[in-house]
Amino acid sequence: GESVGLHLPTLSVQEGDNSIINCAYSNSASDYFIWYKQESGKGPQFIIDIRSNMDKRQGQRVTVLLNKTVKHLSLQIAATQPGDSAVYFCAENVGDSGYALNFGKGTSLLVTP
Amino acid sequence: DTGVSQNPRHKITKRGQNVTFRCDPISEHNRLYWYRQTLGQGPEFLTYFQNEAQLEKSRLLSDRFSAERPKGSFSTLEIQRTEQGDSAMYLCASRNGLAVQETQYFGPGTRLLVL
Numbered sequence: 690g691e692s693v694g695l696h697l698p699t700l701s702v703q704e705g706d707n708s709i710i711n712c713a714y715s716n717s718a719s720d721y722f723i724w725y726k727q728e729s730g731k732g733p734q735f736i737i738d739i740r741s742n743m744d745k746r747q748g749q750r751v752t753v754l755l756n757k758t759v760k761h762l763s764l765q766i767a768a769t770q771p772g773d774s775a776v777y778f779c780a781e782n783v784g785d786s787g788y789a790l791n792f793g794k795g796t797s798l799l800v801t802p
Numbered sequence: 803d804t805g806v807s808q809n810p811r812h813k814i815t816k817r818g819q820n821v822t823f824r825c826d827p828i829s830e831h832n833r834l835y836w837y838r839q840t841l842g843q844g845p846e847f848l849t850y851f852q853n854e855a856q857l858e859k860s861r862l863l864s865d866r867f868s869a870e871r872p873k874g875s876f877s878t879l880e881i882q883r884t885e886q887g888d889s890a891m892y893l894c895a896s897r898n899g900l901a902v903q904e905t906q907y908f909g910p911g912t913r914l915l916v917l
Contacts, residue, residue, distance in 0.1 A: 723905060732806075732893055732908035733845065778844050789835055789858070790906060792844030 701799045708766040710796045712779035719781040724764045726775045774800045806909035808894050814915045822880045823912045827896030834877050837893040845893050884916045
C-alpha cells in the first residue's frame with residue numbers, strides 16, 4: 690500500500706554540523722506532515738509540522754522542506770548537538786478525517802563529539 | 803505535567819494472561835489514538851476515539867484487543883490471552899479535533915513483554 694519511507698536508516702554527524710534527514714511519501718493526497726523525535730524508551734516528541742500548501746517552515750534550529758512535485762520531505766537540524774541523537778520519524782496524514790498518522794521506519798541520528 | 807500520560811510504563815506478563823493499559827490524554831483534546839510500536843519500526847495505528855466514540859479500528863486490532871473511552875476522557879486498552887507477538891510498546895496520542903490538521907501528541911508509552 691501507499692507508505693511513508695525514509696532514505697537512510699542511520700546518519701552520523703559531528704557536533705556542530707548541520708543534519709539533513711530525508712523522507713519520501715507516496716500518497717499524493719497527503720496534506721499534513723509531522724516530524725517526530727524519539728529517544729530510547731520514550732514516546733515520539735513533536736518537532737515541527739508542515740501543511741501541503743507550504744514549501745518550508747522553520748522552527749528553533751529546525752527547518753522542514755516539502756517538495757510536492759517529487760513527494761519528498763526533509764528535516765534540517767542546524768548546529769547539531771549531542772542531545773539531538775535519537776530516531777527521527779516523518780509521519781503523514783490525509784485530510785482532517787481523524788485518520789491516524791502513517792509513520793515511516795525512522796532514521797537514527799548519532800551525533801559524535 | 804499537562805502532557806499525555808500512560809500507565810503502567812512497563813508490564814511483564816505470562817502468555818495467556820490479560821493486561822490492561824491506561825491513557826490520560828491532554829485535557830482539552832477530544833481525539834485519542836492508540837498505536838503499537840515494535841523495535842526498529844515506526845508506530846502503527848490501532849484505533850482512535852472522538853470523545854467516547856470509537857471511530858476506527860485497524861486490522862492489527864485483533865479480537866483479543868479491546869479499547870474503551872467511557873467518559874470521553876481517559877482510555878483503556880485491554881489485551882486478552884496475551885501472546886508473545888503482543889510484546890511491543892503501546893503508545894497513546896491525543897489531539898484537538900476542533901482544529902484542522904492539529905498535531906498528535908504522544909505519551910511515554912507502555913512497554914509490554916509477554917513471556
